Amino acid sequence: MFQFSDIIGQEEVKSSLIIQAHSGKLHHAHLFLGKMGYGTFQLAMAFVKYIYCKDKQVADSCDQCANCIKITKMEHIDIHFTIPSFKKEALSKTLMPEFRNLIEQTEARFDLKDWHDYNNEKNAKIRSAECDVILHDMGLSSYENGYKTQIIWMAESLEKESNKILKILEEPNPKTLFVLIAESSVDLLPTILSRCNIHKILPLKSDTLKHYLEKDSEGKSREMLLRSVHFSEGDILEAKRYLADEDSEFPLEANLLNFLRGLISFHERKFDNINKAILQAEALASQSRPNQKKFLDYFQYFLRQLVLIKITQTCQLNENLFKAANHFANILDTDQIEVWSQLVDKYHYAIEGNANVKISFVSLAIESGKIQDREEFEKFISS
Ligand SMILES: [Zn+2]
CATH class of the missing domain: 3.40.50.300 (P-loop containing nucleotide triphosphate hydrolases)
Structure with missing residues (x-):
């Protein structure tokens, strides 16, 4: 040693x-x-x-x-x-x-x-x-x-x-x-x-980290390994946590996708579909606090990738998330994404404190929904 x-x-x-x-x-x-x-x-x-x-x-x-x-x-x-x-x-x-x-x-x-x-x-x-x-x-x-x-x-x-x-x-x-x-x-x-x-x-180089994880993570699919490499951004401990998390009952990707799908419906003005986002918010509120924080970290990672798509037309997301990201990249400007990221930060902070978790997640869903619409967004930032 x-x-x-x-x-x-x-x-x-x-x-x-x-x-x-x-x-x-x-x-x-x-x-x-x-x-x-x-x-x-x-x-x-x-x-x-x-x-x-x-x-x-x-x-x-x-x-x-x-x-x-x-x-x-x-x-x-x-x-x-x-x-x-x-x-x-x-x-x-x-x-x-x-x-x-x-x-x-x-x-x-x-x-x-x-x-x-x-x-x-x-x-x-x-x-x-x-x-x-x-x-x-x-x-x-x-x-x-x-x-x-x-x-x-x-x-x-x-x-x-x-x-x-x-x-x-x-x-x-x-x-x-x-x-x-x-x-x-x-x-x-x-x-x-x-x-x-x-x-x-x-941070460790992607190839180095991937090579290490390959030896250490028998039974994990190649795609899962690649995702852990991308999400962890050069940090072995985060990569291992991500891989361990994939086995848990709280898969980050599925949860984020559900949350985003709720928002997409919201934006398309199918108002009964706001319920989807709110239901997902409530499901998140019933999770353990570490899972909630992990979810918000993952959300931030997604938003960083969104900025990457806007600027370089490329990103490191897998196919499922890439579809969702493409949707948001098409309808959002970078200032909207920035405010979105600040929102996620705000609720991360609130949840780390002792804020009411259910209210926090529902507010995050509603405020995220408002950001999707340029007109609503202008109102939102001037309020
Ligand atoms: Zn010696």
């Missing part, structure tokens, strides 16, 4: 990390920035392991030396982990057994959603008390005479607390390494960003 060879794709980043590890003037703070499903956490860990390895091979750690073994077990005394925790006073250290288990179970492919699910919790954060631990740990010198490393997983969950570690990021002790891992830089302070050497991890 935690070798470069375990990581799917990302060859350019791997090479650049290997070169940096050999350069002899290693920057003291690194930020690995990208969705966990792109391999971001694995890359950060493989980098750390390579730096510590006592018998570095040309392109990977040896996996055999004392340091490699300790890092695989996540037991190296000079490597500290900070991870988002759930309770106010809880510290990462108490959650490390869970974190190790999750890494083992998933071969280090997991994200914050998995971390929440694994602990049956939500809203994990890195809190102020945790930063005190970082300051304390990183103030000590290393035990084994090499680097002392602080790894912060999901660094964006530091939010304002990151102020506390600014100084140590700016003036660290010698032979100190900070490895921040984050999915998005939006919640990271610019002052943090400016101190880090940023490794931007890009």
Whole structure:
């Protein structure tokens, strides 16, 4: 585990990390920035392991030396982990057994959603008390005479607390390494960003992802695999979730198609058919919240494809959805699609909060219906 060879794709980043590890003037703070499903956490860990390895091979750690073994077990005394925790006073250290288990179970492919699910919790954060631990740990010198490393997983969950570690990021002790891992830089302070050497991890290429899924998804049809590749947009975890979802009682595509068909009837002024859209909205309201959110994510994906059709006349949708998309591409301008996408976002947000789900989905159906008609649309946006 935690070798470069375990990581799917990302060859350019791997090479650049290997070169940096050999350069002899290693920057003291690194930020690995990208969705966990792109391999971001694995890359950060493989980098750390390579730096510590006592018998570095040309392109990977040896996996055999004392340091490699300790890092695989996540037991190296000079490597500290900070991870988002759930309770106010809880510290990462108490959650490390869970974190190790999750890494083992998933071969280090997991994200914050998995971390929440694994602990049956939500809203994990890195809190102020945790930063005190970082300051304390990183103030000590290393035990084994090499680097002392602080790894912060999901660094964006530091939010304002990151102020506390600014100084140590700016003036660290010698032979100190900070490895921040984050999915998005939006919640990271610019002052943090400016101190880090940023490794931007890009989505996996479609072919790479497809090749990986083919080996890992026996019994899935080729079409289903292709769809999961398209829908997940380079994110292995999303692709796997999509494939798992196809087996569930809540197939996304069928549900979206029903919803869209209701809207098409609505637009064609068969008003009794608005019932179709409303019935579908009510069916969605009876789903679990994760399914509802998944549905709205899929809806957004569909709308992005719609924009693609408008601009390039091509898209990645399969035949069924493509027919529906073509219909909407013909009757909608891009400003209408944009407002539609904002609507879906609005209800995504509402459902994540505690809005009345049934009202939310019915409103989404009715407002989506209004957008289809240019005249109604003008009224809608000026209201
Ligand atoms: Zn080694």
